[in-house]
Each structure stands twice: as structure tokens, then as C-alpha cells.
Amino acid sequence: MSKESPPAGERIAKVIARAGIASRREAERLIETGQVTVNGAVIDRAALNVTPQDRVTVKGKTLGAPEPARLWLYHKPSGLVTTNNDEQGRVTIFDELPDDLPRVMTIGRLDITSEGLLLLTNDGGIKRKLELPSTGWLRKYRVRVNGRPTDASFAPLREGLVLDGERFQPMAVSLDRQQGANAWITCAIREGRNREVRRAMEAVGLTVNRLIRVSYGPFQLGQLAAGAVEEIRPRVLRDQLGMEAPEEEEAQKAKPRPRRKGVSLAGKPGPAIPAAPKGGRHGAPRGAKPSGNKPGSDKTYQDGKPAGGRPLKFGAKPGTRPEAKPDTKTSAKLGMKPGAKPGARPGTKFGKPGQAADSPMADAPTARKPSTRTTRKPVVRRRTRE
16 A cells, blocks of 8 residues: 655644744634634634645735744843743733844743843744754753752762653753852753753752853853844854755855956946956967067057157157157257267367267267376475574
């Protein structure tokens, strides 16, 4: 006989809880009272699976797509009750939460006199997963007890207790310091039964007068102020819970990144940064003919213009040096005729006597060699009369 395949979809109470409208138990009560419809028909049983194609209505409002899972850290102060509605009219944690928070559920509980880290979530699946003992997350507490315990006092707690028919798993307990009539203890558990730490301390003769939860699995209380709320980043939540990233985020990662743009000195985006030159030596294209000028010199001419920006004479070939204009001002100062070569004496056509203008030494500077003789001042002797 072939086994029948399970029905498609999820339980309707779970779908309502994931949408952030109510918890599973509250969703079941709404179904029993006839406040939930599926495809226009009122249902009266919670043992029903629905698919995304079904139209679910709760209290006259159509159920939308489930919100993404979120998690918050909350520093619960002492004196607040961890419940939605208190029969005795006491103040609950939900009365003190910020107004901008969506509908959240607590992961586990803390007593009215307990304080410290409390996890909040908008997803019923995460709540159930983190509350199960099989998750095995360590929950650490700082406990102040009245008395003078020793390390031997914690031996029964480390071995595991049986109280009122309940088996407590072994605890990790260490004595931190003695402060007068009280002692500070660090205690770590993995189950989180009802008032587990207080009941275990009472079993070894210690009375708890303050209890602070400092961590829940990988999440730490840290410096979070009392009454403050801090949301966990989605990436951290996925890494710690083994969740998959949404399809939109995976598609965003798959998109190619835009080309990097340069930034001007004024802080405005500038043109795109050009790619590094590829090719042969000095960045020239492969196969290009080398120019007549040496690479790196200031005599490189491009498009008929020199590097200095002075245009060439009409009809001159690219790569030639432009003609230099005669310096009339300098010639006038030195008393030379315009067009005379450097080194020529004023009023003469040639640089040195007996030397032609076309001689290679005509342009050489006429500097005198320094004399090697040293002159001494004459010594004057004065005669003195006797």
C-alpha cells in the first residue's frame, strides 16, 4: 500500500500567526468563534491547511502576505509581567514597549521580579523553534542569593535535580564573589523550565533576591539600557538561525555592480575613471610606430601641436619643432643686433675675433678661467724714534 502524501499548504493557525495578527492559540480561538473565513466560507476547525492561493479573512480583514521574520532584544525591567493580558491588572511588558513596534511575541518568559534579556519576534515559527529544548541554546544568568555558599554547595545542581517529578538537566554554576550577606553566582541552563533557577537554588538552601538574564544563545544583553529595544540585523538573524535569504535579496546580489565613478575635489561625482592603458612599453598601443621623441620628454607633439600648446607653422609636418622667434628685448638690452647669435660681442657680427659665425665654438660661452696666483698684502713696517 502506498502512503498518502500530506496535504499541501500549512495549518491555518500557523499562517495567521506568521502574518503577525495573533499567536497560534489566539488564532485557534478566533477560528472556534467563527471570525475566520477561507475563500468566503466560515471555518470552525483549526485542522485545516491553506495555500497561498487561498483567500483568508480574519475579523473582516483579508490576510496579506506574511511579513519577513524579525527579532528584537529587550531589556526587561523588574516589576513587569511577561504576558499579553494580566488578570490582576498589573503592568505588562507590552504596555511599556515603543509604539512603533509591530505585533510581537516573547520567546520564553521572565518572572515579574526577574530582569534582563528578553527576545521578541513577529514570527511564530521562530518563537517555537527557540523555545524548544532541542535547540540547546545556553541561557546565562547573574544571580544574587542570600547566604554564604561554597563550591561544594553547587554539586547537586551540576549533577541534575529531580523536583516535583521534573528532571532538571545539569547546570553550569560558579561562585563569583561574596558581598556581605549575599553572594553573586553565574548560572547557565539549556532548558528554561518554569522558575527553574529559583527552584534549583531553593533546593540547595539558597534564596534568590535578584536574577538577571545576560544572554540567550548568541544574543547578549551587553550595555542595553533597562526598557530599551534593539533590533537584530536580518543578516545576523539568518546566520544564527540558518534561514535563507529572501529571493529579492539574492536577486539584488546577482545584479552587476555599476562602474565606479571618480570624485572631483569639490565632492561632486566626476567622469568615470579610465581603465589602465594596455599595450606595449610606456602604455603605447601594440604595433604602433615609435615617435622621434624620447618617452617622458617635454618635446612630444600630438596632432600638430607641441606639449606646451604652441601651434606649428602652417604646412609644417607633425613631429617637427616650431621655429623660435628672435628675442628682440634681450638683444636690445645687450646692444646686439636682432638675429645675432648668442656669445657675440655688441657691435660685432662674430663671437670671437678670427672665428667664423658658422664655427661650432661660436655658441660657446666666453668665460675666463680663474687665476691660480694668490696675492698678498704688502707688509708696512713703521719706524719708531728712539
